[in-house]
Amino acid sequence: MSALLAVRDLTVTFETTAGAVAAVDALSFDIGPGEFLGIVGESGSGKSVTALAAMGLVVAPGRIAQGSIRLGGEELVGLPERSMRRIRGRRMAMVFQEPMASLNPVMRIGDQIAEAIRWHEDVSARAAAARAVDLLGTVGIPAPAERARAYPQQMSGGMRQRAMIAMAIACSPALLIADEPTTALDVTVQAQIMDLLRSLRERFGMALLLITHDLGLVAEQADRVLVMYAGRMVEEAPTASLFARPLHPYSAGLLDSIPDIEIRRPVLPAIEGVVPSLSALPPGCRFGPRCRFAEPACTTADPPLRRFGVRATACRRDLDLARA
């Protein structure tokens, strides 16, 4: 299978007063055409930065220090802004976390969608406006013609996120990146938005890259899951295999901390400690200080990512754990 998006050895650094820190460190992964990949991790794991890097939207003081990002075989790293602009919004689009902050408060919703179409396709203003209304209907907004004339603050959070999605799919991109698309919404709306993303993916054959801190969100729908920790990929696996048997203690910890309606537990298990600061990483394995299975040897060297068929993990004790 030739990948739609192929990321190789991607390192994104941010210049700080304490020197450059790598928010994403030597990350490699593929997304196939029409595939649904979930990237999971806590805040600061580098998942959002990965998405921004793919879109060419990393801004100073951040920069792509090394690596390659190919979309349909075309190298995006180092591509001139003029060429990158034609890819953004047309072949690859992104939905952001805060639908209120991510929409321009002084522009009508319909205009915000129509302008994306007009800059990519040779269509009249009237045709673009009509398509914006159609798109609002497609994402399940009632009375789309009326809503197209509304301003963002006149809509509910869920409506705004639907409008963001309409904007992103306006030019039928091959890849849709959704960065925490439901985090700012309440639970019932979350489910609706996830259903919408799934149905749009099936209908348009888009690949979907979902970035979330919530493993539960990817559980039922994603084809594959990639777990990130402190800028590194620690585990990659088909969703079912990951849930059946995680190979990395961090993934196992994340799975444990998903509430289960079937099991009554007095306290929800949590992973002790916090994600280390990128400028003060612990020696050896980055997860070591929080790991239940850590041994003295874990602090000597950062374990490399090892592949086992379709799975990969970056834990030196993976086989012991798999047997445990």
Add this chain to the structure above:
Amino acid sequence: MAGYIAWRLVSAVPVILLVTLISFSIMSLVPGDPAAIIAGATATDAEIADLRVALGLDRPFLTRLVHWYGDLLSGDLGRSILLQRPVAEAIAERLPVTLALGAYALVLTLVFGVGLGVVAAVRQNTWVDQICMTVAVLGVSIPNLWLALLFVFLFAVTLGWFPTGGYVPFGEDAVGALVALTLPAISLALMQVGLLARMTRSAMLEVLRQDFVRTARAKGLPGWFVVLRHALGNALIPLVTVMGIILSLMISGTVVIESVFSLPGMGRLIVNAIQRRDYPVIQGGLMLIATALVLVNLVVDLLYAWLDPRVRYAD
């Protein structure tokens, strides 16, 4: 929107009434007998008495007030003592000069103030930013008056590019009028340019780091379009307030600039009237300026609503 405009217009009426009342009261508020002050030290008692009748000071305050408002409604601002003609006529003659100067300076302020601010914000912390902000600080720091004199010396006296002063009516020679007003307008605009450039820069920096700017870029829009349509469209909202302040500063600035460039505008009319204690002209001029300021604020409020749907649709 129509309701909002109507409400704003109605709420401006009491303010204008108060303003006219204050302008009217000046003559009664000055210490001593205005007629005696106007007539001067050498005047005879009979002359002062005549002047008092001419000014209507022989009648009680309330009677005069009713007359003043009555006259005002029919566009009569009284007669100037020095010019020996109706005040309204003198103002009508001078106002176009000041309006032309103000409009010219306003255009310069908007174009260069907003332009410098946007460029500085987009190129934040580079040499471009440094240069823009240096120009802005110089503009704010150098007094209008001194700069105007400097301009006259350099561009008018030494280089001869512009006249040293004077006014050409637009009706007679539009190009000549623009040339004659260029140095005064630049002098009047420069301080405002500095102020507006600095405010624009900070407003733009604030907006440029917002999420919707990233969304606009993610849509594949060109950088200049993101800056002008999405960022500037939002940054203009706080700048409208600044524009109100700038217009007020300009109105007071015209007084100095008109004197330096000997332009026959409102500013000079009022300065001369103050020097000679020509109260009817002072009253008329003051009322006009105050009304203009009230209208400026009204326009600012309406601009807010026009630029920001959150104001328009707030319940």
